[in-house]
Amino acid sequence: MKFRFTRLLAITAVAASTALTGSLAAAQEQYLPLLSYRVGPYAAGGSGFFGGMIDYFNLVNANGGINGVKLSWEECETEYNASRGVECYERLKSKNGGASVVEPLGTGIAYGILDRVATDKIPMTTLGYGRSDAANGAVFPYVYPLITSYWSQAAGMIKYLGDKAGGMDKLKGKKIVHLYHDSAFGKEPLPVLEAYEKSLGFTLIKIPVPHPGNEQNSQWLQIRQANPDYVILWGWGVMNAVAVKTAARVGFPREKMLGVWWAGSEEDTIPAGDAAKGYSTMTFNTPGNYPVIDDIRKKVYGAGKGNLSDKDRIGSVYHMRGITAGIIWVEAMRNAQAKYGKGKVMTGEQVRWGLENLNIDETRQKALGVLNMFPTIKTSCQDHEGSGATKVQVWDGKAWKAVTPSWVMGDRAMIQKMVAESSAKYAAEKKITAACAAG
Amino acid sequence: MIYREAGQYKTTYLNDSQIFPIAQDRVAVALLLVVAFVAIPLFATPYIFSGILIPFLILALATLGLNILTGYAGQISLGTAAFMAVGAFASYNFMLRVPGMPVLLAFVLGGICAALVGILFGLPSLRIRGFYLAASTLATQFFVVWCLTKVPWFTNNSSSGVITAQQVEILGFKFETPQQKYLLVLAVVAVMALLAKNMVRSTVGRSWMAVRDMDVAAEVIGFRIMKSKLTAFAVSSFYCGVAGALYAFCYLGTVEPEAYNLDLSFRILFMVIIGGLGSILGSFLGAGFIVLLPIFLSVVVHYTGLPNSVTSNLELMVFGALIIFFLIVEPHGLARLWQIGKEKLRLWPFPH
Numbered sequence: 001m002k003f004r005f006t007r008l009l010a011i012t013a014v015a016a017s018t019a020l021t022g023s024l025a026a027a028q029e030q031y032l033p034l035l036s037y038r039v040g041p042y043a044a045g046g047s048g049f050f051g052g053m054i055d056y057f058n059l060v061n062a063n064g065g066i067n068g069v070k071l072s073w074e075e076c077e078t079e080y081n082a083s084r085g086v087e088c089y090e091r092l093k094s095k096n097g098g099a100s101v102v103e104p105l106g107t108g109i110a111y112g113i114l115d116r117v118a119t120d121k122i123p124m125t126t127l128g129y130g131r132s133d134a135a136n137g138a139v140f141p142y143v144y145p146l147i148t149s150y151w152s153q154a155a156g157m158i159k160y161l162g163d164k165a166g167g168m169d170k171l172k173g174k175k176i177v178h179l180y181h182d183s184a185f186g187k188e189p190l191p192v193l194e195a196y197e198k199s200l201g202f203t204l205i206k207i208p209v210p211h212p213g214n215e216q217n218s219q220w221l222q223i224r225q226a227n228p229d230y231v232i233l234w235g236w237g238v239m240n241a242v243a244v245k246t247a248a249r250v251g252f253p254r255e256k257m258l259g260v261w262w263a264g265s266e267e268d269t270i271p272a273g274d275a276a277k278g279y280s281t282m283t284f285n286t287p288g289n290y291p292v293i294d295d296i297r298k299k300v301y302g303a304g305k306g307n308l309s310d311k312d313r314i315g316s317v318y319h320m321r322g323i324t325a326g327i328i329w330v331e332a333m334r335n336a337q338a339k340y341g342k343g344k345v346m347t348g349e350q351v352r353w354g355l356e357n358l359n360i361d362e363t364r365q366k367a368l369g370v371l372n373m374f375p376t377i378k379t380s381c382q383d384h385e386g387s388g389a390t391k392v393q394v395w396d397g398k399a400w401k402a403v404t405p406s407w408v409m410g411d412r413a414m415i416q417k418m419v420a421e422s423s424a425k426y427a428a429e430k431k432i433t434a435a436c437a438a439g
Numbered sequence: 440m441i442y443r444e445a446g447q448y449k450t451t452y453l454n455d456s457q458i459f460p461i462a463q464d465r466v467a468v469a470l471l472l473v474v475a476f477v478a479i480p481l482f483a484t485p486y487i488f489s490g491i492l493i494p495f496l497i498l499a500l501a502t503l504g505l506n507i508l509t510g511y512a513g514q515i516s517l518g519t520a521a522f523m524a525v526g527a528f529a530s531y532n533f534m535l536r537v538p539g540m541p542v543l544l545a546f547v548l549g550g551i552c553a554a555l556v557g558i559l560f561g562l563p564s565l566r567i568r569g570f571y572l573a574a575s576t577l578a579t580q581f582f583v584v585w586c587l588t589k590v591p592w593f594t595n596n597s598s599s600g601v602i603t604a605q606q607v608e609i610l611g612f613k614f615e616t617p618q619q620k621y622l623l624v625l626a627v628v629a630v631m632a633l634l635a636k637n638m639v640r641s642t643v644g645r646s647w648m649a650v651r652d653m654d655v656a657a658e659v660i661g662f663r664i665m666k667s668k669l670t671a672f673a674v675s676s677f678y679c680g681v682a683g684a685l686y687a688f689c690y691l692g693t694v695e696p697e698a699y700n701l702d703l704s705f706r707i708l709f710m711v712i713i714g715g716l717g718s719i720l721g722s723f724l725g726a727g728f729i730v731l732l733p734i735f736l737s738v739v740v741h742y743t744g745l746p747n748s749v750t751s752n753l754e755l756m757v758f759g760a761l762i763i764f765f766l767i768v769e770p771h772g773l774a775r776l777w778q779i780g781k782e783k784l785r786l787w788p789f790p791h
Binding site: 075076082093112114182187429 | 491494535581585603693696698702738750751754
């Protein structure tokens with residue numbers, strides 16, 4: 001008993017001292033909470049994305065940090081579940097001197113913490129998902145649907161289909177099926193598609209697929225009967241591979257299918273096998289290899305610090321998306337440091353300023369070794385999206401290849417008008433006076 | 440010794456029909472309420488409030504609702520989350536469309552809407568039972584979530600079906616901080632739990648239990664089956680509806696109908712099973728087990744220093760193993776364990 005007690009004491013002492021040194025070290029570190037998910041039905045996406053973020057943070061640390069400020073982070077498993085995500089956010093937000101920016105990579109969690117981030121003054125990035133109208137920074141100062149929102153993506157899709165048909169006016173009289181996951185996510189693009197339906201004169205056929213979407217025979221029978229010119233696949237998870245396989249079975253050409261970017265990763269096409277050949281989707285990363293990925297291979301995985309257990313996934317769609325998110329965070333902090341003091345740890349408010357005044361142009365991309373990996377980003381208070389550009393990629397049976405050489409941009413003016421209207425409605429409901437933050 | 444009721448004579452009818460007949464229980468409940476209302480708000484951090492206690496209390500209320508239906512009236516339901524959704528979206532619409540609507544009244548009205556939906560979907564229970572009833576309540580789950588995403592009026596024409604709950608304000612006092620929200624949720628849950636405790640031993644409650652134990656026999660001795668079953672559905676759905684409204688207004692803030700999916704229904708059913716069928720205390724124990732244990736495990740596992748890809752999976756494995764362990768040790772749930780403990784304490788230190 002005595003022995004046990006001393007051993008316990010020794011363990012406690014060691015634990016206490018490590019905790020102490022840990023907190024001392026954290027004083028010079030920029031702390032980042034990661035609401036990751038590595039189990040459950042969406043684990044493939046979560047592990048790739050957060051693996052990419054962590055790999056990039058490790059690369060930044062290996063290169064000496066942001067002006068000497070090292071990055072530290074802590075993960076919390078959300079299981080892609082809104083209430084677990086909120087708990088994780090609450091648990092991590094005030095640790096190690098306070099969180100400065102957050103990315104939940106899940107619509108439900110993003111909604112759950114939408115009000116909290118504004119109260120806590122911690123900016124939230126939602127790369128390629130979440131509320132499209134949050135692009136209006138006057139109403140949503142702490143939310144950043146960066147690069148492209150669902151609305152911009154839907155506009156980009158129609159633009160691409162129009163170009164493919166030989167001009168936007170050529171879409172008149174055509175039939176487009178919107179095959180969507182029957183949830184908030186799948187319904188988000190409807191206002192944009194309906195607006196285009198009116199202005200361009202094509203017929204929009206909306207076909208919902210109930211969650212999880214592992215049975216789509218009746219939907220594809222309906223598509224077969226309608227015989228549309230294009231099918232937009234707005235799916236997520238297992239639904240995508242099933243859609244591609246069912247399309248192959250009913251003999252619908254995959255070349256006429258265009259997926260959303262959550263339907264465009266290796267995890268969606270490899271299970272579909274040969275059926276996926278020729279299937280194309282939207283993306284905001286140009287597939288390929290970049291100097292930054294070589295750097296990560298050499299400096300991070302070479303040093304045994306890589307986060308992905310399967311090295312073949314380095315540079316895959318989700319991994320690259322995570323690296324992009326990592327780059328944006330780091331650039332925002334670098335930006336904030338330039339204003340509030342180099343070599344200092346930034347607060348949430350300061351990082352928010354950094355995100356709102358982001359400017360990653362081609363010269364900056366070249367310096368980072370990511371030229372053309374994602375569209376150039378320039379944010380402002382009115383435009384928290386920063387770009388709105390997308391790209392189309394096609395699966396050649398082994399890998400994703402870019403179809404469009406340049407970035408595809410939908411009708412920006414129309415999207416911005418819709419964002420303004422929708423966010424004004426939100427502001428009225430919540431009694432928010434829309435105003436841009438000073439400084 | 441400590442827990443002995445010898446010498447506690449009940450000399451009046453009023454004494455005899457108290458909710459907590461044993462003096463020690465009364466003291467324990469009073470102490471618990473004092474701790475929950477006074478001590479915890481003084482010492483807890485915002486994380487404890489909004490990350491742990493608020494979801495725990497809200498889910499305990501929903502579990503209580505399901506326990507009334509499943510544990511007391513013996514009707515299995517897989518539509519708990521749907522009733523919560525009805526409560527939440529109805530409260531939201533009452534707040535939105537009726538000017539000057541007090542928020543507590545909106546919660547009650549939301550609960551009543553859920554009760555009406557519960558009665559409607561409880562009708563099949565008059566003809567079918569057991570697994571077949573479970574399948575038919577599954578329809579509620581899918582129908583309600585589908586309906587909320589389909590009809591834009593429910594979500595105030597939000598394109599994606601997402602609602603943002605209004606500010607909670609009672610008599611000019613705004614509930615903003617996690618601490619204030621916790622107190623509001625606690626007050627609602629405490630009152631409703633007490634009401635439930637009282638209800639299950641009333642005529643209504645006893646008619647539920649008679650129907651649960653054998654409905655033909657209950658009918659023979661004069662209980663009206665239709666009334667008993669439908670009141671069980673109504674009361675249960677009312678509790679779930681209020682829990683759903685609290686979930687939206689005091690916990691998440693911005694909600695999509697998808698937040699009330701089948702997963703949540705199953706989780707609440709597990710809470711009832713783990714906590715103990717037909718026990719008010721069991722509802723709280725079960726909710727505590729399913730809500731708090733994963734959080735506790737994730738914190739503990741985190742300190743092992745293993746990579747996150749391993750810890751996330753480890754967490755789930757340990758959790759699953761613990762559920763199986765508890766069900767083998769005590770198939771009647773945690774409430775039964777507590778009851779056994781109580782029996783032992785009564786005899787201690789002289790067990791026969």
